[in-house]
Amino acid sequence: xxxxxPATNTPAPDQAASEPVLELRGVNTHYGAVHILKDVDLAxxxxxxxxxxxxxxxxxxxxxxxxxxxxxxxxxxxxxxxxVVTTRSTRERVALGVTMVPENRRLFKRLTVxxxxxxxxxxxxxxxxxxTDREWVFELFPRVKERLNQKAGTLSGxxxxxxxIGRALMARPQILLMDEPSMGLAPALVQQNFxxxxxxxxxxxxxxxxxxxxxxxxxxxDRGWVLQTGRVVLDDxxxxxxxxxxxxxxxxxxxxx
Amino acid sequence: MQKTTKQRTNVDWFLTVLRVASLAVIxxxxxxxxxQLIDSDNPFARWANPDAISLTGEQFRGLVVTxxxxxxxxxxxxxxxxxxxxxxGFINFAHGEVFxxxxxxxxxxxxxxxxxxYWESSFVVCLLLVVVLSxxxxxxxxxxxxxxxxxxxxxxxxxxxxxTSIGVSFFLQNCVLALxxxxxxxxxxxxxxxxxxxxxxxxxxxxxxxxxxxxxxxxALWYLxxxxxxxxxxxxxxxxxxxxxxxxxxxxxxxxKTFAVGGAMAGVAGILWGLLFRSVxxxxxxxxxxxxxxxxxxxxxxxxxxxxxxxxxxxVAESLGPLMILEPLGVSGPSQLRDAVAFAVLIIVLLVRPxxxxxxxxxxxxxx
Numbered sequence: 001x002x003x004x005x006p007a008t009n010t011p012a013p014d015q016a017a018s019e020p021v022l023e024l025r026g027v028n029t030h031y032g033a034v035h036i037l038k039d040v041d042l043a044x045x046x047x048x049x050x051x052x053x054x055x056x057x058x059x060x061x062x063x064x065x066x067x068x069x070x071x072x073x074x075x076x077x078x079x080x081x082x083x084v085v086t087t088r089s090t091r092e093r094v095a096l097g098v099t100m101v102p103e104n105r106r107l108f109k110r111l112t113v114x115x116x117x118x119x120x121x122x123x124x125x126x127x128x129x130x131x132t133d134r135e136w137v138f139e140l141f142p143r144v145k146e147r148l149n150q151k152a153g154t155l156s157g158x159x160x161x162x163x164x165i166g167r168a169l170m171a172r173p174q175i176l177l178m179d180e181p182s183m184g185l186a187p188a189l190v191q192q193n194f195x196x197x198x199x200x201x202x203x204x205x206x207x208x209x210x211x212x213x214x215x216x217x218x219x220x221x222d223r224g225w226v227l228q229t230g231r232v233v234l235d236d237x238x239x240x241x242x243x244x245x246x247x248x249x250x251x252x253x254x255x256x257x
Numbered sequence: 258m259q260k261t262t263k264q265r266t267n268v269d270w271f272l273t274v275l276r277v278a279s280l281a282v283i284x285x286x287x288x289x290x291x292x293q294l295i296d297s298d299n300p301f302a303r304w305a306n307p308d309a310i311s312l313t314g315e316q317f318r319g320l321v322v323t324x325x326x327x328x329x330x331x332x333x334x335x336x337x338x339x340x341x342x343x344x345x346g347f348i349n350f351a352h353g354e355v356f357x358x359x360x361x362x363x364x365x366x367x368x369x370x371x372x373x374x375y376w377e378s379s380f381v382v383c384l385l386l387v388v389v390l391s392x393x394x395x396x397x398x399x400x401x402x403x404x405x406x407x408x409x410x411x412x413x414x415x416x417x418x419x420x421t422s423i424g425v426s427f428f429l430q431n432c433v434l435a436l437x438x439x440x441x442x443x444x445x446x447x448x449x450x451x452x453x454x455x456x457x458x459x460x461x462x463x464x465x466x467x468x469x470x471x472x473x474x475x476x477a478l479w480y481l482x483x484x485x486x487x488x489x490x491x492x493x494x495x496x497x498x499x500x501x502x503x504x505x506x507x508x509x510x511x512x513x514k515t516f517a518v519g520g521a522m523a524g525v526a527g528i529l530w531g532l533l534f535r536s537v538x539x540x541x542x543x544x545x546x547x548x549x550x551x552x553x554x555x556x557x558x559x560x561x562x563x564x565x566x567x568x569x570x571x572x573v574a575e576s577l578g579p580l581m582i583l584e585p586l587g588v589s590g591p592s593q594l595r596d597a598v599a600f601a602v603l604i605i606v607l608l609v610r611p612x613x614x615x616x617x618x619x620x621x622x623x624x625x
Contacts, residue, residue: 068503070499070502070503090502090503090505091502091505091506091507094503094504094505095505099503100503102500102503106497106500108492108493108496108497108500108501109496110492110496110618111489111492111493111496115489115492115493118486118489119489119490119493119501119504119506120504122486122490122504122505122506123504123505167504171504171505
């Protein structure tokens with residue numbers, strides 16, 4: 001894959017004409033001398049729910065960190081809404097409409113739920129818009145409203161997940177990144193969590209999730225990629241990926257032992 | 258500390274003995290004090306210290322107010338240690354020197370005001386002006402210190418900024434020495450209505466003033482940290498800087514603001530020092546700085562309410578401790594031992610509650 005040919009993915013037909021919300025073009029990322037991401041090309045279109053699959057140390061988290069500017073790629077570009085943001089700071093990228101629900105939620109546990117939501121909207125100054133989005137979050141998660149003045153650290157795992165998603169939504173993102181949404185949750189909650197993600201996606205948001213739990217992720221995603229030692233090895237629709245014989249061999253076989 | 262799965266080691270036993278011994282000394286001293294109050298001829302009081310004279314109610318009240326006044330000053334300085342520790346995870350030992358710079362600024366400006374006569378004619382306005390100026394100078398000192406000395410060391414092991422802070426401390430001391438000389442700078446006399454003892458509750462008005470100013474500064478800080486967007490961002494950065502930056506919070510800017518606020522509080526404390534002790538030299542910052550650091554640890558470092566409470570604890574303890582615990586036990590010249598009492602409080606609190614009275618609040622990457 002050369003950096004000049006970003007469109008190696010197969011976007012859904014009706015979106016083929018539009019510009020991607022988020023694009024990685026031939027990205028190579030190193031940690032010191034270690035080559036983590038190798039020529040990664042991804043394109044995510046408005047309204048999609050896509051997932052990036054891969055086992056431990058396959059480069060999934062690095063992909064997200066590269067998108068957000070927490071690490072800079074050695075070569076290649078990150079493009080947000082048509083703007084090349086490769087050299088921009090995390091802050092500027094957040095302002096351009098990308099936000100992440102981090103792995104293990106990582107709420108500000110000593111802040112109240114309400115303050116956590118407020119931090120999510122840190123870069124916004126439109127008080128009315130923030131109030132509207134707060135109501136939207138309460139509508140999605142009535143539980144969050146009940147717990148508004150409680151310290152986030154006192155919430156249960158499932159409730160914390162809701163607050164983490166709510167906090168990200170408060171930035172009114174163009175695209176929501178989710179790092180391992182099923183990590184650290186009880187099995188019953190994992191199912192519930194994926195229903196939440198689907199619900200948010202159906203409300204019109206573009207979602208890009210990174211997940212180890214391939215079957216669960218593919219059951220709600222439109223498309224997916226499989227990452228193996230930093231290289232995209234599979235790129236297909238969710239149904240095709242689920243049926244793909246290599247999926248088991250390349251990834252599930254090692255990750256779910 | 259006590260692991261149920263492991264057998265108690267010798268160290269555990271040693272610590273237990275230390276805990277019991279230190280608490281027993283306090284209990285015995287206090288019991289002897291009470292025995293004296295009841296009747297200085299009773300056998301226990303005579304056994305403990307035959308020459309001891311018990312405190313009168315007025316003396317006791319005076320000591321408590323003195324302790325509270327000094328304690329609130331320690332508390333204000335402690336906030337700076339605590340906030341910087343909360344956000345960056347190292348102890349900024351130069352913070353005591355920022356406090357000294359504030360006290361110096363106060364001495365210079367208040368003398369100028371006294372020369373012009375305003376200090377006596379409109380004391381409250383002058384005091385306000387002096388406090389604001391001192392806050393300003395200390396804020397600038399703290400911010401420049403962060404920019405020049407600590408920011409280049411961001412991301413380095415914590416020991417490096419820690420040692421740098423000791424260097425910065427000497428640097429500031431010597432700057433003041435070079436600029437202002439080694440003579441003692443005195444504050445002008447306070448108005449009579451402040452120094453007279455009859456003002457309120459039979460204690461010196463200046464001490465009440467110190468407590469009031471400290472309380473005002475504390476309320477302002479509480480409002481800033483708890484209610485404003487900047488304050489919430491400060492707490493968010495203190496807890497998890499990486500995630501805070503993911504929210505679009507400019508972590509560097511928040512760190513600068515943290516230093517600025519800590520500096521401003523040290524500036525207020527510098528003026529309080531001036532009101533209490535009325536003289537300052539370039540080494541003034543050291544002992545109050547170390548005591549304030551102890552206060553922050555006693556209250557639980559990173560915890561702002563704890564810092565204030567820790568300051569009051571140490572202030573009252575060093576004021577009351579010598580005469581309530583040591584004197585009844587027959588220690589001679591107990592009032593000379595107030596500094597020892599202050600640090601004994603630190604040691605005892607660390608022995609009994611290692612994370613401070615109100616629990617420390619560390620960044621989440623350190624809580625493992």
